[in-house]
Amino acid sequence: MTDGTPGSHLDLEMLAAQLRRHSDDLSMYAGFLLNVLSAALPAELVEVTREGRWKAKLAGRDPAVLAVAVTIGDRRYELERSGVGAHPTAKIRHQSGGVVLSTKAVSADEWSHALAAALAGIADTNAAAAAALQRLTSP
Known part of the structure; x- marks a missing residue:
């Protein structure tokens, strides 16, 4: 399955699976997003x-990632948790001019x-985004 645009060779199912795989551990996922x-x-x-x-420092570790947000166009994709070990929540926000028009809580899959x-x-x-996506879909 691709995104339907001519010339696109991205497999969205594979990319979504990679993103889901990393979303189970928000700290690891945020590091993955940061690096890629x-x-x-x-x-x-x-x-x-x-x-x-x-x-x-009191817990003897590096600061854990509590939230990751990616803003593309008028959408903001957020994955956050209240603390280390807490279950992450996923949200998609529609915004315009810095004003949030709507917020939808979604499953990690969606x-x-x-x-x-x-x-x-x-x-x-x-081209930079294409390179990032290539790294995301690499095994």
């Missing part, structure tokens, strides 16, 4: 929220598919 997407996409598209350094489709859409016109 942040390196290839403009920094303003990817936002990461970490726990406080003191809290992490979130993964929507993010994959949005990334595939910008990859058709952005």
Whole structure:
């Protein structure tokens, strides 16, 4: 299954599966997003929220990632949790001019598919995004 645009060779099912696989552990997933997407996409598209350094230091570890958000066009794809070990929640926000028009809580599966489709859409016109998607779909 592809995104339906001429010349597109991305397999959205494979990309969504990769995203789902990494969404089970938000800390690992955020690191994955940071390493792949942040390196290839403009920094303003990817936002990461970490726990406080003191809290992490007291726990004897690096600050854990609590939330990851990717903004593409008028959509913001958010994956967040309240604390280490907490179950992550997925949301898709529709925004315009910095104003949130709607927020929809979705399953990790729906979130993964929507993010994959949005990334595939910008990859058709952005070589850096295409490179990031290539890394996302590599085994």
